[in-house]
Amino acid sequence: MSIPPISDPRRTLTLRDVSEASGVSEMTVSRVLRNRGDVSDSTRERVLEAARRLGYVPNKIAGALASQRVNLVAVIIPSMSNMVFPEVMTGISDTLEDTGLQPVVGITNYSPDREESVLYEMLSWRPSGVIIAGLEHTEAARAMMAQAGIPIVEIMDIDGTPVDSAVGISHRRAGRKMAEAIIAAGYRNIAFLGTMMPYDHRARKRLEGFEEALAKAGLSLVDREFYSGGSALLKGREMTEAVLTRSPQVDFLYYSNDMIGAGGLLYCLHKGINVPSQIGLAGFNGVELLDGLPRKLATMDACRHEIGRRAAAIIAGKAQGGVIGGEIIELSPTLQPGDTIRN
Amino acid sequence: MSIPPISDPRRTLTLRDVSEASGVSEMTVSRVLRNRGDVSDSTRERVLEAARRLGYVPNKIAGALASQRVNLVAVIIPSMSNMVFPEVMTGISDTLEDTGLQPVVGITNYSPDREESVLYEMLSWRPSGVIIAGLEHTEAARAMMAQAGIPIVEIMDIDGTPVDSAVGISHRRAGRKMAEAIIAAGYRNIAFLGTMMPYDHRARKRLEGFEEALAKAGLSLVDREFYSGGSALLKGREMTEAVLTRSPQVDFLYYSNDMIGAGGLLYCLHKGINVPSQIGLAGFNGVELLDGLPRKLATMDACRHEIGRRAAAIIAGKAQGGVIGGEIIELSPTLQPGDTIRN
DNA sequence: ATCGGCTATGTTAGCGGTAACGGTCCTTGG
DNA sequence: CCAAGGACCGTTACCGCTAACATAGCCGAT
Known part of the structure; x- marks a missing residue:
């Protein structure tokens, strides 16, 4: 195929193209495009016009290498x-x-x-x-x-x-705080439902803080259930069912995030469970998305x-x-x- | 402050540092680190060892500029x-x-x-x-x-x-298809609830296709409601309430996305409305997240x-x-x- | 007129890599 | 024994841009 010497549409443009098109040095073009240094208004205009007309897009790779700034x-x-x-x-x-x-x-x-x-x-x-x-x-x-x-x-x-x-x-403190609030509200048979991910350190720390506060009150978790993957809403539902079936005495469900908490809440309401007097629930994150639930889930804003x-x-x-x-x-x-x- | 000639912890490392540390040329180091070209196993080892020891991280900016590949x-x-x-x-x-x-x-x-x-x-x-x-x-x-x-x-x-x-x-076809299904199911008083964003062209096209199919069946939208911002679930709830209050004859609610559809669904169930016989609902996107809802929202997978x-x-x-x-x-x-x- | 001191522009030398090519050795076949 | 070829490694010339320094006018002050 032919190789037109100038204005080959395939070749990517450089500062030199703009400089030739506007009759100034590459340095001046560079100054104009970065708004740095003194350039007269008239040349600035000429350069900008040329750059626009050619459709020039600066090469930040070269720029970053030269200026050592990214x-x-x-x-x-x-x-x-x-x-x-x-x-x-x-x-x-x-x-x-x-x-x-x-x-x-x-x-x-x-x-x-x-x-x-x-x-x-x-x-x-x-x-x-x-x-x-x-x-x-x-x-x-x-x-x-x-x-x-x-x-x-x-x-x-x-x-x-x-x-x-x-x-x-x-997160440790957050877990503690939630536990204290739950205990203060009179709940005593508390279960935890959360993710299984071994590397979700923050969820782990919340649970640790939570159990710490329970222990301080002479309590311990009645049951716990973990999940991984899948639709969080659905998982929350399923896990809640599993826990309530296995441990009917449970009166509070602490979820590691709002999404599964929402699933649990929907399940409880569906089953006609009286929330929060019969069973209380809480999640974590303060997800605004869920504001439209039938009942507002207790949660803790993570800032x-x-x-x-x-x-x-x-x-x-x-x-x-x-x-x-x-x-x-x-x-x-x-x-x-x-x-x-x-x- | 002093400027140690070598191994200043602040200076960022270059190929030259690795090359000096391993006694070969920069080019050879480059070859080793990119797995390109022939390098003997012994030098490869030496180079890798040096790179690891120094904590060298290649500079892709320079690499990209030289190779013209990103x-x-x-x-x-x-x-x-x-x-x-x-x-x-x-x-x-x-x-x-x-x-x-x-x-x-x-x-x-x-x-x-x-x-x-x-x-x-x-x-x-x-x-x-x-x-x-x-x-x-x-x-x-x-x-x-x-x-x-x-x-x-x-x-x-x-x-x-x-x-x-x-x-x-x-999306136009998607809107049409949904309308046809709704009409086929016998619904006749259909309302649309969606986003107000003028630049959500895809939602717009779905609505256009939807109305097109309605028109072909001699129908037109009974009501419509738009929103922007806020919690989608909550907005869906509020919009649904507004529509049902304003137009009690409505028997189907078509939402521009699953999230507001879910809000609407929760609202209807809460109000004791019989879904889908009294009022039908549909959303768009096929959001798996929502699988845990009390009832599965009709939707269309967007692939x-x-x-x-x-x-x-x-x-x-x-x-x-x-x-x-x-x-x-x-x-x-x-x-x-x-x-x-x-x- | 001469000399700073601006302003507006050009020139030079890299930035840290890589492509392309060149040069050693060393092996191998004729 | 020598040419040919491969394995291995080095040298050179950029990639496209910018920092830093030089230079050319032009002004007013001396």
Whole structure:
């Protein structure tokens, strides 16, 4: 096939094309497109016109290499399909919006090895910062983050030792708090229903805190049930049925997340169980999506939006030459009693 | 502060560091780390050992610039918090998994301008392909995609003209099909409840197809109600109440998505309305999450997972020097009658 | 007129890798 | 014994852009 010397539609454009089209040096074009340095209004116009006409899209790869600056922030989270991380993302995006920084998401599916490789992949693009869920990582992952020379913020959880900064809540404390509220309401035969995922450390810590508080009151879990995969609503329903059949004396069901809690609630209502006097229920997360349920599920807000905002703010602050030291921000989840715990 | 000549913990490592540490040229290190070209086992070992010991993370920016190859696929979608795109993403990830390609997500919030700027931003990183939701884009966005010289796949919808390839369903046909099923079931006083978003073209097309089929049967919508923002479940509840109060004669409620449909279903059941004999309901998307509802909502599967897989397959195929021409793949959504349409 | 001191632009030298090609050895067959 | 070829590794020249420095006008002050 022929190779037209100029304006081959297939060849991707470079600064040189724009510079030739507008009769100035590449450097001047670069200055115009980045709004940096002094350029006269007349040449600025000429350059912009040429760039627009040609449909030039700058090559950030070259730009980043030359300037040693990348406007990306790596965000590494376990999942995107469970209502909790999308909201964290919203907080991050909102805050990053007007900083020139851009989030790039990586998903780990709660696998430490996958997390390590996603982190490696993202670091190889030399982002300006990393926001990563949780405090538990492989040793190699921790080493990479410590070495990277960029701000690192571990989010969601503060029960542990962060590599650099951390923003989150104490899930252990959250579990305790919920247990105390339940006990105070007079419930005594309490069951736990949650995920089986061995790497969901936050759910695990909540359960630990929960059992700790029960123990302090001389109680212990009457029953427990775990699941993995499938429709959360349906699983909640099935697990609830299993528990209530197996342990009819149960008077409270503590779920590790709102979604299965909602399934349980629907099951109880369907069975004509009196909620909350006969049986009480509570979930975790404060998922707004579920506000339309027949009865409002008791839950605990995980400050997801706020966590995203604060984490992004830390990255943004440090990226523009802020301090080095890591900071730990603990947020306080609030109990939302809803209609499923008797007052 | 002092500037140690070597092994400054702050300086980021380069190939040169690894090459010096292992006594071979940078080129050989590069070959080892990419598994390309011949390298003896003994040097390979030495290099890998050195890289590991130093904690070297390759710089893909430099690599991409030199090789003119980037293993990223831009995925541009309107939202991540509505159950539909996470599943598309899963399909994309699954298929890209073993191709060496990596998805990078950008969110537009249903704003054409935002879509344009996200696209520009992503193209400036010179991805190997673009997967973008919908067929409606700004003129500039279309121009950019046409110029980019990489495979473009527009997903979800095929009612229109794609820039390059397209994978999706016909939402107009989906709307028609649902209307026909509803009419066949004997319902005659039908109302529509949906989103107000002017840029949700797919919901719009479904409604158009729906009304088209109604018209063909000599019917027209008895009532309609729109919402925006808020908890979908709750909105579905509120809208349903509004419609049933305003138009008591209604015997069928067609929702633009499953989530508000679920809210409506819960409302009807709560009010003691006999579903589906007194009032029928249907949604759209086939959201598995909702399987645990007291009654299974009639819906239409949007082939989300399959769309993701096929789109990714097209990109993967073309990225390794496949053909140039665009292809259009139409998938067929299947009606899931559930328990909310009388047989 | 001469000399700073601006402003507006150009020039040079990389950024950290990789493609392409070149050069050693060492083996092997004629 | 030598040519040919493969295995292994190094050298050179960029990729497209930007930091840093140079340069050319042009102004007002001396």
